[in-house]
Amino acid sequence: MDLIQGILFWFLLLASSLRPGSPSLGEALRRPGKVGPPLHVVLDALNCTAFSVRWKMPRHPGHPVTGYTVSYCAVGTDTPPQERHRSGSLGRATATTGQSDHQVLFEEVIGDLKPGTEYQVSVAASSLTGKGWLSSPQHVTTLPQESCLPPSAPQRPHVTVVSASEVAISWKPGESEGSSPIQYYSVEFIRPDFDKSWTLIQERIQMDSMVIKGLSPDTNYQFAVRATNPHGSSLRSQPSTTIRTPGPEEAGSGRYGPYYLTDTGVNEDDEGLEDDLDLDISFEEVKPLPALKGGNKKLLVESTIAPRSNPKTVSRLAPPTLASLPMTAVAPQPTPETREGKKGVPTMPRLFDLPCDETLCPAGSFCANDDTWGHSRCHCSLGKGGESCSEDIVIQYPQFFGHSYVTFEPLKNSHQAFQITLEFRAEAEDGLLLYCGEDEHERGDFMSLAIIRRSLQFRFNCGTGVAIIVSETKIKLGAWHTVTLYRDGLNGLLQLNNDTPVTGQSQGQYSKITFRTPLYLGGAPSTYWLVRATGTHRGFQGCVQSLTVNGERIDLRPWPLGKALSGADVGECSSGVCDDTSCVHGGTCSAVKADAYICLCPLGFKGRHCEDAFTLTIPQFRESLRSYAATPWPLEPRHYLSFMEFEITFRPDSGDGVLLYSYDIGSKDFLSINMAGGHVEFRFDCGSGTAILRSEAPLALGHWHELHVSRTARSGLLQVDKQKVVEGMAEGGFTQINCNADIFIGGVPSYDEVKSKSGVLKPFSGSIQKITLNDRTIHVKRDFTWGVNVDNAAHPCVAAPCAHGGSCRPRKEGYDCDCPLGFEGLHCQKGTRGLAPGRGHGQAGSGRRPVIPGQPTRFFHQ
Numbered sequence: 001m002d003l004i005q006g007i008l009f010w011f012l013l014l015a016s017s018l019r020p021g022s023p024s025l026g027e028a029l030r031r032p033g034k035v036g037p038p039l040h041v042v043l044d045a046l047n048c049t050a051f052s053v054r055w056k057m058p059r060h061p062g063h064p065v066t067g068y069t070v071s072y073c074a075v076g077t078d079t080p081p082q083e084r085h086r087s088g089s090l091g092r093a094t095a096t097t098g099q100s101d102h103q104v105l106f107e108e109v110i111g112d113l114k115p116g117t118e119y120q121v122s123v124a125a126s127s128l129t130g131k132g133w134l135s136s137p138q139h140v141t142t143l144p145q146e147s148c149l150p151p152s153a154p155q156r157p158h159v160t161v162v163s164a165s166e167v168a169i170s171w172k173p174g175e176s177e178g179s180s181p182i183q184y185y186s187v188e189f190i191r192p193d194f195d196k197s198w199t200l201i202q203e204r205i206q207m208d209s210m211v212i213k214g215l216s217p218d219t220n221y222q223f224a225v226r227a228t229n230p231h232g233s234s235l236r237s238q239p240s241t242t243i244r245t246p247g248p249e250e251a252g253s254g255r256y257g258p259y260y261l262t263d264t265g266v267n268e269d270d271e272g273l274e275d276d277l278d279l280d281i282s283f284e285e286v287k288p289l290p291a292l293k294g295g296n297k298k299l300l301v302e303s304t305i306a307p308r309s310n311p312k313t314v315s316r317l318a319p320p321t322l323a324s325l326p327m328t329a330v331a332p333q334p335t336p337e338t339r340e341g342k343k344g345v346p347t348m349p350r351l352f353d354l355p356c357d358e359t360l361c362p363a364g365s366f367c368a369n370d371d372t373w374g375h376s377r378c379h380c381s382l383g384k385g386g387e388s389c390s391e392d393i394v395i396q397y398p399q400f401f402g403h404s405y406v407t408f409e410p411l412k413n414s415h416q417a418f419q420i421t422l423e424f425r426a427e428a429e430d431g432l433l434l435y436c437g438e439d440e441h442e443r444g445d446f447m448s449l450a451i452i453r454r455s456l457q458f459r460f461n462c463g464t465g466v467a468i469i470v471s472e473t474k475i476k477l478g479a480w481h482t483v484t485l486y487r488d489g490l491n492g493l494l495q496l497n498n499d500t501p502v503t504g505q506s507q508g509q510y511s512k513i514t515f516r517t518p519l520y521l522g523g524a525p526s527t528y529w530l531v532r533a534t535g536t537h538r539g540f541q542g543c544v545q546s547l548t549v550n551g552e553r554i555d556l557r558p559w560p561l562g563k564a565l566s567g568a569d570v571g572e573c574s575s576g577v578c579d580d581t582s583c584v585h586g587g588t589c590s591a592v593k594a595d596a597y598i599c600l601c602p603l604g605f606k607g608r609h610c611e612d613a614f615t616l617t618i619p620q621f622r623e624s625l626r627s628y629a630a631t632p633w634p635l636e637p638r639h640y641l642s643f644m645e646f647e648i649t650f651r652p653d654s655g656d657g658v659l660l661y662s663y664d665i666g667s668k669d670f671l672s673i674n675m676a677g678g679h680v681e682f683r684f685d686c687g688s689g690t691a692i693l694r695s696e697a698p699l700a701l702g703h704w705h706e707l708h709v710s711r712t713a714r715s716g717l718l719q720v721d722k723q724k725v726v727e728g729m730a731e732g733g734f735t736q737i738n739c740n741a742d743i744f745i746g747g748v749p750s751y752d753e754v755k756s757k758s759g760v761l762k763p764f765s766g767s768i769q770k771i772t773l774n775d776r777t778i779h780v781k782r783d784f785t786w787g788v789n790v791d792n793a794a795h796p797c798v799a800a801p802c803a804h805g806g807s808c809r810p811r812k813e814g815y816d817c818d819c820p821l822g823f824e825g826l827h828c829q830k831g832t833r834g835l836a837p838g839r840g841h842g843q844a845g846s847g848r849r850p851v852i853p854g855q856p857t858r859f860f861h862q
Contacts, residue, residue: 035132464508688732
């Protein structure tokens with residue numbers, strides 16, 4: 001039956017192609033010279049609303065083919081066939097030429113169709129003699145609607161102001177990525193005080209964070225994000241909270257990194273995007289250079305890679321299609337000028353003879369003109385490396401190769417004075433370590449630290465003359481060094497390791513420095529133009545382990561986990577440190593320094609490689625070993641919604657660290673108990689606001705303390721030892737806390753995933769002797785289910801002093817022995833008389849041992 005319908009359909013199409021006055025259908029069929037049907041017709045459903053048709057030209061057409069016609073109609077409807085005409089020898093179809101004309105492959109895409117609908121399709125060629133024979137009808141069905149869903153809107157983006165013209169944005173995917181992986185994100189912004197609609201930044205972001213630069217100072221902004229997969233774009237995310245860029249007098253603005261074109265348009269769920277912009281920002285497409293000459297105001301977008309700590313909740317990004325790549329020539333084979341990196345860093349030589357305008361760098365990289373060598377260079381973006389910058393690199397201790405750099409926000413509150421400490425290991429005798437200034441071309445104020453012939457040079461200029469302070473000793477290549485820079489007004493100081501500090505003074509009367517560029521670490525994109533200011537045109541080669549600015553240790557990881565905003569060709573110094581390490585008994589290796597590691601040993605094992613088994617009695621936690629333990633809540637979470645009470649006996653060895661923490665995965669709810677600056681802090685959030693209760697006096701380190709905290713609805717109580725009771729209340733109207741995660745004690749597995757207001761920043765160092773939750777004791781041996789690097793504290797109970805199976809109960813520095821039936825004494829060493837087994841035993845006290853049936857034998861030993 002289908003064959004008969006197909007033949008009838010074919011004759012119907014043929015008859016409909018005959019115009020008035022043309023030969024009859026029979027004559028048309030017998031007419032000589034008519035072009036035969038196209039060959040090898042193949043149909044393919046592309047999505048819910050489109051399919052593709054591919055074919056080859058007819059065999060022996062007799063006359064030149066001038067075009068093609070694709071005829072299609074929905075099966076089972078009375079709708080007449082629709083036609084898609086393509087005039088010209090190849091029409092406007094896509095053609096790929098093979099070995100002969102008969103191998104030319106034509107393709108046409110038919111869109112605007114109904115989802116889940118079957119269509120019947122035929123193709124005919126045309127020549128000077130008219131329309132040719134139709135191909136045999138074929139069927140194709142568009143994909144059903146449920147297989148073509150766009151992604152959900154991303155979560156509300158988080159925005160951080162970097163400078164007067166820069167903001168950093170990060171976001172997380174929405175609940176669903178739709179029917180296909182997310183291909184890219186797009187970002188929009190609005191200025192609530194000026195704009196009535198949103199402006200789209202025309203850059204397809206393959207990451208989940210970015211830096212936007214070139215914004216107007218002293219202006220309010222909001223940002224939103226969309227996700228796109230092959231089936232369409234999501235709705236706009238909830239707008240970010242309104243942020244305000246500071247004025248020029250409050251903070252400087254460095255112009256660096258790649259610029260991109262912005263676009264405007266209207267989407268179906270918008271009131272309309274801005275289509276007649278009258279902004280201070282001018283939008284034009286500029287090649288992604290790390291530094292720009294000239295002062296034109298532009299909007300700048302720079303994407304960064306952030307290591308994803310929870311891959312289960314992060315949507316996959318599909319690789320970009322060819323259509324999404326810029327239309328420019330692919331760079332030729334580069335000249336072998338770049339040095340090779342170690343494992344985990346970019347190794348591909350990326351120096352080209354062509355300028356950046358004619359060079360196409362691979363995804364995950366950007367092009368910059370190399371003024372030193374007179375070429376262009378493809379730099380791997382921060383967090384990328386490998387042969388084609390396609391490998392993700394987790395950066396914690398950055399490694400530099402002479403043409404690398406990392407950028408941080410400009411120095412703040414440092415116009416009059418600053419102090420910077422840097423720990424580094426150099427592999428070359430020359431290189432720029434630090435730079436921040438008024439601009440990137442050695443004009444105006446600046447400060448810099450460079451290695452010049454193995455001596456450190458600290459330079460700064462307040463505007464009227466340069467101070468040059470040189471270390472008295474030279475550094476040793478391959479060794480770690482610590483340098484401290486200090487400046488107050490015209491006076492400066494440099495101290496290398498523990499050497500005697502060297503001082504110096506700048507010239508002139510000006511005593512303040514204007515910082516507008518980013519703080520560059522390990523080099524700069526324009527080192528060639530900074531040579532007169534810094535004393536070198538070379539970038540640093542080596543590793544950086546730590547950076548501290550004005551007393552704050554800077555997290556060197558890429559933003560938003562760390563403070564690094566962007567960078568080029570940066571590797572990881574600790575890469576490979578665990579390659580030759582074997583942690584036994586289920587332990588895992590983790591780098592703790594650029595060249596050092598620890599084994600994260602499970603509960604019950606310790607040692608350099610977790611080789612020693614032991615019985616955990618009284619847990620000892622150490623920040624240096626990243627210790628923590630976890631235990632489930634004894635009862636269902638509903639039992640703790642409105643009330644919970646903890647009693648903890650502990651001995652802190654450090655003034656900071658988390659004692660206890662739990663949270664709800666799907667909401668803002670959490671509770672935490674921390675050491676903070678020597679005090680105890682109890683924090684909790686019912687979902688509408690955080691309560692922070694802080695002990696009145698700091699605690700004595702190295703001594704045992706008793707802590708009592710409780711929460712009833714939004715009200716909390718905290719008391720340490722015999723200090724005054726501290727009361728507090730959470731904000732908002734919510735009164736219950738739901739914690740569906742375990743209770744973490746002494747630390748957490750990842751400090752990047754804790755609630756932002758929890759105050760959980762680092763592991764606890766010290767001992768925890770007792771934890772009671774709602775009058776229920778949490779036992780170390782039975783209730784601790786997992787953890788790492790928890791050792792035994794130095795306490796008498798660890799040595800099991802109670803004989804005959806007695807249980808040692810710690811009491812701060814001392815202990816009790818709970819003796820089994822039939823035994824008594826300080827250590828349960830004596831047998832009792834006159835008591836039947838299981839009937840009772842004695843209790844010690846002031847030398848008397850009265851028999852108290854039914855009571856445990858308890859001896860306190862101090």
